[in-house]
Amino acid sequence: MTLALVGESGCGKSMTCLAIAGLLPKRGRVAGGALRIEGRDLCALSEKDARTLRRRSLSSVFQDATGGLNPVRSIGWQVAEAVRLRKGATRREAQAEAVRLLGRVGLPDPERRAREYPHQFSGGMNQRAMIALAIAGNPKLLIADEATTALDVTLQAQILDLIADLRESLGMGVIFVTHDLGLVAQNADRVAVMYAGRVVERADVADLFAAPRHPYTRGLLASLPERQRKNERLSTIPGTVPTIDALPPGCTFAPRCPRASERCAADVPEMALGYACHHPLTPAPAPVVRREREYS
Amino acid sequence: MTWISLKLLRALVTMWLVLTFVFFVLRLSGDPTMVLLPDDVDQATRDFYRAKWGLDLPLWEQYTSYLRALLQGDFGVSFRNNLDAFQVVWERVPKTALLGLASIAVALLIGMPLGVLAAVYRNSWLDRIVMSIAVFGFSMPNFFLGILLILIFSLKLRVLPSSGSGTWQHLIMPAATLGTGFAAQIARYTRSSMIEVLSKAYMRTARSKGASLGQRVVRHALPNASVPVVTVLGIKIGEMLGWAVVTETVFAWPGIGRLLTSAVATRDLAVVQCIMIILAFTMVMANMLVDLIYGWLDPRVRVGRRAQA
Amino acid sequence: MTALLHAESLRKSYQVGRRSLFRKARRFNAVDGVSLTLERGETLGIVGESGCGKSTLSRLVLGLSPCDEGGVVFDGTPLPGQDTEAWRRLRRRVQLIYQDAAGALDPRQTIRTQIEEPLRIHGLPLERAQKAMADVGLVPAMGSRHPFELSGGQLQRVVIARALTLNPDLIVMDEPVSALDVSIQAQIVNLIQDLQRDRGLAYLFVTHDLSVLRHVSDRVAVMYLGEVVEEAPRDAFFDGALHPYARALLEAVPVPDPARRSRAAPRIGDPPNPAAPPPACRFHPRCPFATDVCRAERPALRDFGGRRAACHRVEELSQ
């Protein structure tokens, strides 16, 4: 299944991913909460056990693929290292596996390409290599953090296809982090919308787009040029996103919200029924029929 | 390979420029016979020596004949004892090479690990201590450090010889003196380049693969971080040669530096010029070596060169 | 009346790698034979992926970098030579706004100083700065701030205000909203359109984002590896492109509607290195419809009833 985590810059979606992957920078730490992978709570495990669990079951792909690959090591070496660390294979086996993985992600002539270096690859090829590196050791969960943002649209579509294909054939779950609602609509099964460090709405993708409950979600959808009639003014959300060190008290969206009341400025709304809002929008009159999807 | 031949050409041009520069500056600076011969020598004797050393010819002819001799491997004779200048200098080379290599070893073996540690444990007490020592290290004039070492270890504690060469004990203080400043500089450069590398996205990739801290530092960070350090090392070679002269003087180490100070004092032109050529050659070779290491460390450079060739 | 801007067969090449003693540097054409026309008060959208030459084109059109071949006529007169007095006077009429608003502002000067700078350069009354700030929705108090104290959307407003002080006829917008978040992007797009309506500005709107382009432009030109491959009125283009590349581009855009999912992305492979474009039709290695003629001959930009496309097989494919 694919869960999309969507939100604007600075809303904390990348930090959430890093926390799940255990890659938070030194200064940051997980302040509380639980994180369960296959029923085991990562936060409750010892650091060593958590690292082992993470190494076995999850991996991530980030936006800047060229920067994510070490410039002085060959592509094959880097993929093989991931294979060795996750599976404990011998050098030779790992090398063969790396070539196979590079072929699997659609690199032509993987045998030769494995010997090349990141600077000899195009951006799209590097992103393919990063994906090969991420699926080494068959993870249960793949986190794709803005993985296609830096790519051109035609390339982006192909990389997304690749991820969907791998998800089906390897039976992975995918957490898909993006700011692009178009990508969410096209790729996700479930969606979590984040604003200023909190998830404000959670829903099935069809429901979310058909009938958003949180005013922020609605504002976001309404400001998309694609969802307006031509030549009309775009509807906007007034104001700007608060910075993380100057969050308003109460509901963080209240200062920009057309439905805000005094209560919103004081109380933080709890997440219930899939949204965190004191004055949710009424759902569409006819409830959306939930279609059974074939995606696993 | 075009790349190598271009480098060689540049090196040759540099060496030619250096020796030309030195030749003219030294010839224009006065008459060596005034210093070498007693004041009361008559004009005829003076002229005899001038003619013997070719000092009576026009400057241009002196220069061309000097170049011609050089190409045949003739560096001239020492004015002082009529020995072949190259022989005189060459005898001293091993001593200076020993001192220089020992100091580079000191600098790298102390500076690199300390810089790496300081970067990995950035802003910790360890980092602060290492960096404070480094500031002391490169602010310390090495002639003063040498004198302090002599005072403490030779005059007070009487455990190390204060001058000369021969045993390994003789090498300790000069190598420490010459190496300290460079160790400090290398520690700083290593730290800053490590800090930069550690913040790169590929370090996060390595972490997400499940590589341990040690694996990440040794396999991923160091090869990248050492590229700028090697470059700096190449740039600093010239400075190091200068400091070597001072260090050799302080410890009466019988290397090229000592020879140079005595040769300039007696205006022994041929010897001074020969030393300059050998030092310039050393620098040029060191820089080529650095280039080679550079290519070995960084595939981007390597591929660029192959494309050029 | 003549068109506001007319560019004819523009060509600009750049050097690849360093020139060395033994060989001449390789050059490639970043912009290769592009012609375009822009009327007063009109918006021409230029769309293309990275390396297609759209940013280079925007600088050529403004005369900010000289072109190797071809020429630009602005309001009936050819662009004067770079850095001449006439060239500087022309700056009052053409302005450029680009993606990196933070980089376009001097980090050491206040907002007001920078908005007033064009007025100082051209010796115009400084009061215009206040009007421009009000027009873009900046409160006067912002004037005493420094760029690092402002958000991305505010910075883009500052840059637009600075351009407006000179009352230009033409503003070239190079990815003006690409770096902004969706909700802020909508604010700036509205601002840009309001200004056009109020002041009769002409825009050359360069972007990679088809959805924004659909919203703002009157006409669309698609660039691929330095060439314009299709040019059409907006509605005609979005209803159905003629060139296979333009079609792939339209198909690849993710539609923000889960009911309209398309699982099959156009399989056209990775883009080639823009510094070494393929010969003949530059799209042929990725084109699913390529034939021998595409591999042998470079297609010309041909007219198809008010729209133009550069493809040998337009007729067959549109059936």
Next chain:
Amino acid sequence: MSVIDSVGPGRTRRWLAGLSQLPVVVICAMCFMALMLFVAAFAQLVQPYAFDHVDLMNRMTPPVPLSGATWTHPLGTDTLGRDLLSRLLVAAQTSMLLSILGTVLGAVMGIALGFVAAHKGGLWDEVIMGLVDFQAAMPWFIIALAILAFMGNSMVIFIGIMALYGWETYARITRGLVLSAREQGYALAVRGLGGKPSRVYVHHILPNIAGPLIVQLTINFPSTILFETSLSFLGLGIRPPMTSLGQMLGDGRDYLINAWWLAVIPGMVIFLTTLSMSVLGDWLRIKLDPSLET
């Protein structure tokens, strides 16, 4: 009440408040450099004796904390009975003035050439950068040593040699800074607004590159001091009857067994000067450009 009266104390207080937030090390370094600058300016006014006043009756008296010392010569006397404190003051003055002059000349020359190379480009650029490469490829200290030995005791030549030491760093840095600043968005934007190149350079590029250049100045200054003192130490820079810190140290080296302070005291002064300058340079660098944190 004048306006100045009401503004003055506030400003002073703010300035002092800013000062109290500095690290102790930086304050110490600032004080020491202030002292050195004072000495450089007024050594002649504060010296207790003429620096070359010979007093053969009082030779090699030790400095104060040691036994046998007198307050008439707080730092003792040298082999000819000259007052060490007075000599130290004059020597420090010579070294400071020379190093400042050398640094400033080198910086002005390097920055000017760097600007020319970046602005003119083409042949100018090639020639200037060729000179820079050549300068960097020469063992300059050693060549300086030879030149000084052969050319003799000439102040002009010595200062010229000091100025040539380090100019290439400024030239390279300035050229790089100007070239990259010119490609910055704001420089291009001002050009696009119709600004002349001179406006871009003076109003935008210069203020933005001044910081890194000042930092480079503070980084180079200690090495210039070391350059001067090393040459004088070898007996080739400043020679008697004049004196400099390096020369005092070189002389004192011969009396290490009997009078170690003759070498150690000038050595400490050199060390403290370079140390203070390095501390200040590091602090300035972090202050002016946080992204350069090293």
